[in-house]
Amino acid sequence: MFKITAFNGSARRDGNTAILLKTALLELEKSGFSTELVQLAGKPLRGCSACGGCFRNKDKKCVLPDDGLNGYLEKMSGSAGILIGSPTYFADVSSETKALIDRAGYVSLANGGLLRRKAGAAVVAVRRGGAVHAFDTINHFFTISQMIIPGSNYWNMGVGRDIGEVETDKEGLATMKTLGENMAWLLSKLHA
Secondary structure, eight states, rough: OEEEEEEEEEETTTSSHHHHHHHHHHHHTTOEEEEEEOTTTSSSSOOOOOOOHHHOSSSSSSSOOSSSSSHHHHHHTTOHHHHHHHHOTTOOOOHHHHHHHHHHHHHHTTTTTTTTEEEEEEEEEESSOHHHHHHHHHHHHHTTTTOOOOOSSSSSSEEEESTTTGGGGGEEEEEEEHHHHHHHHHHHHHHH
C-alpha cells in the first residue's frame, strides 16, 4: 500500500486549509491509499540559512537544530504522493509553508533528488485573491524537485475566511475531490 502525506502549512489547525486537504485525502483513502495529515501549526519552522550543510553531509537531513523538518523529510521520502496546503497570505504561501518547501527542496537537491518522480499537488485556501500565486509557489517546489503534478478540474483552491467557511464553497470542494481521484489514478499508473 502506498502512502500519501499532506502537510497543512496553516497557522490554524483544522482550519480551511486542513478541510481542503482532508477532502482530497478522503478520495485517496477510497482508492486504497494510506494517508496522513501533518499539521505545521504550533511547530514553527525557521527558514533555510543557506549554510550548505545538507550538500556537505548528503545524509538526507537538514543540519539546522531540528525543529521538526527532518521528520517531515522522512515522511516525504516514505510517501508516493505529497500534498502541500497553505492559506494565502499577502498573495503567497504562509511562512511555515515557505520554510518547509525551501528546506525540503534544498535537502532533496543535495541528495540527488529525494523527491524525484513522486506525485505532488498544491492546495490553497483563500479569502479573496492571490491564490494562484500561492499555488504557483508550491508547484515551483514540485517541478524543481522533479515531481509529477496531477491536475484537477480547476486550480486547487477553496474560498473561505472564517474557520469552516470553505465548506460552503461547493466548487472548491469538488475540485479537491477530483484532485484526490486524479492523484490516485496517477499513482496507480506510476506504480503498476
